[in-house]
Amino acid sequence: MKKGELLYQGKAKSVYRSDTPGVLIVVFRDDITAFNGEKKDVLEGKGVYNARVSAFFFNYLEKNGIQTHYLGMEDDRTMAVRELKMIPLEVIARNIAAGSIVKKFPFTEGQPLSPPVIVTDYKNDAAGDPSINDDLIIALGFLTPDELAFVREQTLRINLLLSEFFAELGIDLVDFKIEFGRTDNGIYLGDEISMDSMRLWDQETGESLDKDVYRFGKGDVMSAYARVVERITDEMRGGNA
Ligand code: ATP
Ligand code: TYD
Secondary structure, X not given: OOEEEEEEEOOOEEEEEEOOOOEEEEEEOOEEEEOOOOEEEEOOOHHHHHHHHHHHHHHHHHHOOOOEOEEEEEEOOEEEEEOOEEOOEEEEEEEEOOOHHHHHOOOOOOOEEEEEEEEEEXXXXXXXXXXXXXXXXXXXXXXXXXXXXXXXXXXXXXXXXXXXXXXXXXXXXXXXXEOEEEEOOEEEEOOOOOOOOEEEEEOOOOOEOOOHHHHOOOOOHHHHHHHHHHHHHHHHHOOOO
């Protein structure tokens, strides 16, 4: 598949048109950023790790009945995806309190959240990605009430599937962010599912295995990411996924 016009250069991925209508090409770059782009670096090989993990989870979710934008890999950091009209929401599912929720509300870091908590941010860098509620989402026409219920139900299902998978690897899925988009055939899961968009804690040591290692200078980011990739690869070999 041929890479066409560059449509969008985000903080970590570049999105291109392809020579097939309705199909886009996403390149996972090695750029890593935190705090809305204030901290940035290039970590050689990071894009490959995130592309591999995203592809793995899109496949896994598809097998479990979730419609995703994933079509296939072009090379080790380049993914072919269904073109979506993105819904400008960051849907965040949380199983354990960490990050912004602890700063904003009287939760303790590490406090289990059962049932899980779903929060949504309006994806708009200029406005600082403010949090948004259901009434605003409907009033702004981002989703109909039925679609909102569908997105919520899909998010809970994805959370269950991912949490169960990570538990098998000895990892707690603390929280994650996903994005949805639409085609004429309905709502699909888009964007990525990677160590940049999840919080993962080693159940034995409590260590972070995700972008918090970078955000807070907790150690070697690439070796933390590599540990997740290795554990997923081992699990795949074991035939459990
Ligand atoms: P952030 O890091 O805050 O998520 P960004 O825009 O910098 O934002 P990138 O991941 O670098 O993020 O860019 C990828 C862009 O491609 C995002 O805007 C995302 O919404 C968009 N996107 C993801 N999947 C699709 C798709 N299937 N069709 C169209 N656009 C998509
Ligand atoms: P959150 O605690 O809201 O923000 P921060 O990462 O700034 O502390 O993040 C919750 C989860 O969602 C975390 O795993 C990171 C992910 N996330 C993104 O991938 N992109 C985003 O823009 C935001 C706000 C969160």
